[in-house]
Amino acid sequence: MDGVTQFLRFTSFANFTWGHLVMLAIGCLFIFLAIKKEYEPLLLIPIGFGILIGNIPFFENVGLQIGIYEEGSVLNYLYFGVTKGIYPPLIFLGIGAMTDFSALLSNPKLMLLGAAAQVGIFLTFMAALVLGFTQEQAAAIGIIGGADGPTAIFLSSRLAPELIGAIAIAAYSYMALVPVIQPPIIKLLTSKEERVIRMKPPRSVSKLEKILFPIVGLLLTTFISPGALPLLGMLFFGNLLKESGVTKRLSDTASKAMIDIVTILLGLTVGASTQATTFLTPQSILIFVLGAVSFAIATAGGVIFAKVMNLFLKGDERINPMIGAAGVSAVPDSARVVQSLGLKEDSSNYLLMHAMAPNVSGVIGSAVAAGILMGFLLKAV
Amino acid sequence: MIIQEITKTDSLSAIKDTVIQSSANTLGEITFAPEKLLESNGLMISIVGYGIVFLALLLLYLFIRTLTKTLFTKQKKRLIAKGESIHPEVDLSVPGEVTAAIGMAINLYFDSQHDIESTVLTIKKVQRPYSPWSSKLYGLRHYPNK
Numbered sequence: 289m290d291g292v293t294q295f296l297r298f299t300s301f302a303n304f305t306w307g308h309l310v311m312l313a314i315g316c317l318f319i320f321l322a323i324k325k326e327y328e329p330l331l332l333i334p335i336g337f338g339i340l341i342g343n344i345p346f347f348e349n350v351g352l353q354i355g356i357y358e359e360g361s362v363l364n365y366l367y368f369g370v371t372k373g374i375y376p377p378l379i380f381l382g383i384g385a386m387t388d389f390s391a392l393l394s395n396p397k398l399m400l401l402g403a404a405a406q407v408g409i410f411l412t413f414m415a416a417l418v419l420g421f422t423q424e425q426a427a428a429i430g431i432i433g434g435a436d437g438p439t440a441i442f443l444s445s446r447l448a449p450e451l452i453g454a455i456a457i458a459a460y461s462y463m464a465l466v467p468v469i470q471p472p473i474i475k476l477l478t479s480k481e482e483r484v485i486r487m488k489p490p491r492s493v494s495k496l497e498k499i500l501f502p503i504v505g506l507l508l509t510t511f512i513s514p515g516a517l518p519l520l521g522m523l524f525f526g527n528l529l530k531e532s533g534v535t536k537r538l539s540d541t542a543s544k545a546m547i548d549i550v551t552i553l554l555g556l557t558v559g560a561s562t563q564a565t566t567f568l569t570p571q572s573i574l575i576f577v578l579g580a581v582s583f584a585i586a587t588a589g590g591v592i593f594a595k596v597m598n599l600f601l602k603g604d605e606r607i608n609p610m611i612g613a614a615g616v617s618a619v620p621d622s623a624r625v626v627q628s629l630g631l632k633e634d635s636s637n638y639l640l641m642h643a644m645a646p647n648v649s650g651v652i653g654s655a656v657a658a659g660i661l662m663g664f665l666l667k668a669v
Numbered sequence: 670m671i672i673q674e675i676t677k678t679d680s681l682s683a684i685k686d687t688v689i690q691s692s693a694n695t696l697g698e699i700t701f702a703p704e705k706l707l708e709s710n711g712l713m714i715s716i717v718g719y720g721i722v723f724l725a726l727l728l729l730y731l732f733i734r735t736l737t738k739t740l741f742t743k744q745k746k747r748l749i750a751k752g753e754s755i756h757p758e759v760d761l762s763v764p765g766e767v768t769a770a771i772g773m774a775i776n777l778y779f780d781s782q783h784d785i786e787s788t789v790l791t792i793k794k795v796q797r798p799y800s801p802w803s804s805k806l807y808g809l810r811h812y813p814n815k
Contacts, residue, residue, distance in 0.1 A: 392733075393733055393737075396729075396730045396733035396734055396737075397730060399726050399729060399730045399733075400723070400726060400727065400730060402726060403722050403723045403725075403726040403727070404723075406719065406722045407719060410714075410715035410716075410718055410719045411715070413711065413714070413715055414706055414711050414712065414715050417705045417706055417709060417711040418701065418702060418703050418705060418706060419700070419701060419702075420700030420701065420702055420705075423709050423711070423714075426711070488762075489762030489763070490762075491762075494740060496740065497733075497736060497737065497740065500736060501733070504729075504732055504736075505729060508725065508728050508729050508732060509725050509729065512721060512724065512725045512728075513721065513725060636765060636766065637765075638765040649726060652725075652726065652729070653722055653725075653726055656721070656722050656725045656726070657718065657719075657722050660718045660721050660722065661714070661718060664714050664718065665714075
């Protein structure tokens with residue numbers, strides 16, 4: 289009889305809390321959104337299922353070695369890549385190998401939109417400080433505004449590892465919810481006339497320009513912000529693999545098999561890290577709120593800056609201010625949102641290529657911002 | 670081994686309490702302290718940080734612009750030296766509708782291609798024995814008029 293009692297104590301029913309139920313429901317919601325609404329399924333399916341895995345209640349801290357926070361467990365080993373910031377640079381390598389910077393190279397002034405949208409990071413950093421978070425935690429929360437999951441994980445693994453689960457979930461959730469969050473902000477800040485502005489088609493870009501860009505881009509950005517080296521180094525390396533034209537096999541592996549493997553491991557472990565016993569706290573909810581604010585400010589920052597740029601541009605040089613919203617680095621979701629909004633206003637106005645420019649520039653901008661914050665704050669750690 | 674370890678602990682709820690308490694302690698309490706902005710140099714970090722992001726991307730922009738101009742100038746000189754006509758303003762852009770039409774045509778073309786034809790015939794004679802479960806008569810919602 290003792291054996292049966294012992295067994296029952298080990299079942300999930302005996303260790304169940306309402307927190308687990310809430311988290312399981314959130315996991316199911318993520319999976320639903322991914323399948324039914326097709327919101328970033330490549331991210332939401334692994335994260336959603338990871339949440340389910342991480343929230344199966346079990347008898348903790350007795351050496352079973354099954355939980356993600358228990359040393360020696362398989363999940364703990366896989367989570368090592370998140371806590372030590374290994375996965376984000378590998379993801380950046382894949383992104384670099386997939387990204388075509390032609391749109392940016394053909395109209396480089398759009399790069400400034402990617403810088404403008406980073407305002408969300410710094411305003412949220414200040415807001416988090418005011419709300420009582422430490423400098424390091426505030427910086428890690430602020431980076432959610434960059435809408436860049438790998439960068440958010442990378443920075444929080446360095447500055448505030450205790451918040452990594454909440455920050456990663458918030459960052460990826462908002463990346464997935466780009467089609468829901470951005471359109472109302474864009475519409476609020478732009479007029480009908482502005483939304484139908486047609487932009488000059490991008491010019492063709494030479495191979496030499498494409499090859500030089502990752503090399504010079506790396507040198508310029510990492511000399512200013514060396515903290516971003518692991519991310520930007522991999523991003524530009526991946527891009528050189530693609531653009532050089534002589535390393536097709538490496539570029540294919542980085543942009544397909546490798547990024548897929550890392551995405552699976554990252555998504556699953558980030559999801560599993562949301563164990564209800566450590567995740568469901570008032571701070572986590574506050575992080576979610578701050579993340580949403582940060583993302584909204586970043587979107588608004590890009591759109592407003594595009595409008596300001598238009599004050600100095602004439603004729604066909606003018607830009608459609610909607611593409612400013614793509615300055616957040618959710619690639620290519622924000623660019624797609626701008627494209628669909630543009631088509632709604634004018635069915636023959638294709639903005640995708642134009643929006644890709646600030647979008648990829650946002651990736652560089654948010655990584656630079658992360659490097660700067662590390663530069664300022666790592667001294668204090 | 671596990672059973673021994675369990676007996677060392679007081680109870681299941683005690684373990685849970687310890688975990689929850691430790692996580693709460695790690696994260697601290699939510700407060701509202703505007704003075705922390707100045708005390709912890711938050712304002713300075715934000716302004717300088719944002720400025721540096723802009724500077725980094727501005728430098729990159731200036732570099733690309735200069736590179737593009739240099740490349741065009743060199744190409745121009747090369748063409749002049751060869752005695753060929755210069756068309757620096759050639760518009761290589763293609764309207765969206767044309768791109769869409771080309772995409773559609775390519776899609777239709779490749780869809781109609783069969784690289785490998787299957788030579789296996791799959792036509793099979795299927796016997797359909799009578800069954801009241803699949804009988805049309807029983808499936809009718811209205812009886813036919815007699």
